[in-house]
Amino acid sequence: xxxxxxxxxxxxxxxxxxxxxxxxxxxxxxxxxxxxxxxxxxxxxxxxxxxxxxxxxxxxxxxxxxxxxxxxxxxxxxxxxxxxxxxxxxxxxxxxxxxxxxxxxxxxxxxxxxxxxxxxxxxxxxxxxxxxxxxxxxxxxxxxxxxxxxxxxxxxxxxxxxxxxxxxxxxxxxxxxxxxxxxxxxxxxxxxxxxxxxxxxxxxxxxxxxx
Amino acid sequence: xxxxxxxxxxxxxxxxxxxxxxxxxxxxxxxxxxxxxxxxxxxxxxxxxxxxxxxxxxxxxxxxxxxxxxxxxxxxxxxxxxxxxxxxxxxxxxxxxxxxxxxxxxxxxxxxxxxxxxxxxxxxxxxxxxxxxxxxxxxxxxxxxxxxxxxxxxxxxxxxxxxxxxxxxxxxxxxxxxxxxxxxxxxxxxxxxxxxxxxxxxxxxxxxxxxxxxxxxxxxxxxxxxxxxxxxxxxxxxxxx
Numbered sequence: 071x072x073x074x075x076x077x078x079x080x081x082x083x084x085x086x087x088x089x090x091x092x093x094x095x096x097x098x099x100x101x102x103x104x105x106x107x108x109x110x111x112x113x114x115x116x117x118x119x120x121x122x123x124x125x126x127x128x129x130x131x132x133x134x135x136x137x138x139x140x141x142x143x144x145x146x147x148x149x150x151x152x153x154x155x156x157x158x159x160x161x162x163x164x165x166x167x168x169x170x171x172x173x174x175x176x177x178x179x180x181x182x183x184x185x186x187x188x189x190x191x192x193x194x195x196x197x198x199x200x201x202x203x204x205x206x207x208x209x210x211x212x213x214x215x216x217x218x219x220x221x222x223x224x225x226x227x228x229x230x231x232x233x234x235x236x237x238x239x240x241x242x243x244x245x246x247x248x249x250x251x252x253x254x255x256x257x258x259x260x261x262x263x264x265x266x267x268x269x270x271x272x273x274x275x276x277x278x279x280x281x
Numbered sequence: 282x283x284x285x286x287x288x289x290x291x292x293x294x295x296x297x298x299x300x301x302x303x304x305x306x307x308x309x310x311x312x313x314x315x316x317x318x319x320x321x322x323x324x325x326x327x328x329x330x331x332x333x334x335x336x337x338x339x340x341x342x343x344x345x346x347x348x349x350x351x352x353x354x355x356x357x358x359x360x361x362x363x364x365x366x367x368x369x370x371x372x373x374x375x376x377x378x379x380x381x382x383x384x385x386x387x388x389x390x391x392x393x394x395x396x397x398x399x400x401x402x403x404x405x406x407x408x409x410x411x412x413x414x415x416x417x418x419x420x421x422x423x424x425x426x427x428x429x430x431x432x433x434x435x436x437x438x439x440x441x442x443x444x445x446x447x448x449x450x451x452x453x454x455x456x457x458x459x460x461x462x463x464x465x466x467x468x469x470x471x472x473x474x475x476x477x478x479x480x481x482x483x484x485x486x487x488x489x490x491x492x493x494x495x496x497x498x499x500x501x502x503x504x505x506x507x508x509x510x511x512x513x514x515x516x517x518x519x520x521x522x
Contacts, residue, residue, distance in 0.1 A: 083289065083371045084510045088484040089296045090461040090475060091304075091452065092446065095394040099384025099410050106393055107408060112336040137309035144396075150329065150454050158324060161336045171330035178396060195324045207325055211459060214306030216297035216478050222325075234521055241317055271312050280293070280316040281326040281455060 125154025359388025369514030375419030
């Protein structure tokens, strides 16, 4: 029998505010340095680790490429990662040696690479006991992107951990898993750099997650 | 120790689809493959940055003042407004101490961005960016000028309604949201190709700021209220997930 006052919970819940594209000028709002605007005292940016941070110092770079193979020059990326021990440091503090959160952007000029200066994250145990390989969560915002695209960056030199990672293995196609794995190289001063291009559409399209 | 939560599933039919051909830039920038749903989100998705230690400048939330310096001591041109609202989750629970950021065009509809070549002038006294943290009860507040509408090269005669870009973090990276606030009553809203990326007219209503005469300041500024709803927290999850 129908209960007149019954409403499913979903109707009682408020609806989330709808997303809109961050637009072409996201840099003036969230990446002031790239936009050429005067920076404020405490900007959130891409230096996630200081020189005295524990762990292996790395640089992570890449491009964002659209379905035509063209560079996306107006993207903003947000990074969220664990420290070298696999622990998140959520309280953002510009005085801290390491922050789990960072931002970076592609640029209008040059080769339009985004860059993160950070440390290599450790592996993370999930509640079910499975171990996730070291990774960085990345979110991509840009003109033409109606709601941010969420992905993960893994490391080429962690092949054993990658093979066991439950999240990588949730991607059915082994070929598509490769779109999440950054290549290791040396930077100009002999430091470790990882490189990953994010392809929004088409051949080599990056795996994006819903969670 | 990080706090972990579970969140109500995001209704992706409520949000605009990635591929929305009326908004031309989405055509080459939308994934063609399905998103991979994480059935078992982990600490990597269920946590996020806490900005209570982020040091705000005295005028970070006051766009009438925050681009001023000794050489540019004037006030921005345009209608002075107060933009305020509350950040709550889908269960109506306030979201305290979360970072709300915003950016916008000036009164003429021009952004202070090197790629914006619209013929309206830049305002020497207006930068167009602000940020603040919500208070204990989830309230945020900015003082600014009302942005102007402007044309853009989507259709032959496409115009953006006046809007303010609003970014909110929420308690986790799972709740992260960037949207745009439109001004109640603007006739450009229903014909905007970006607004039209939404399929549901009710969803469009969630992006409309409302004139609030009770909070307006006589002989000074009109107030616009824009409440933000972020994903709802289901329950406290195990700390070691």
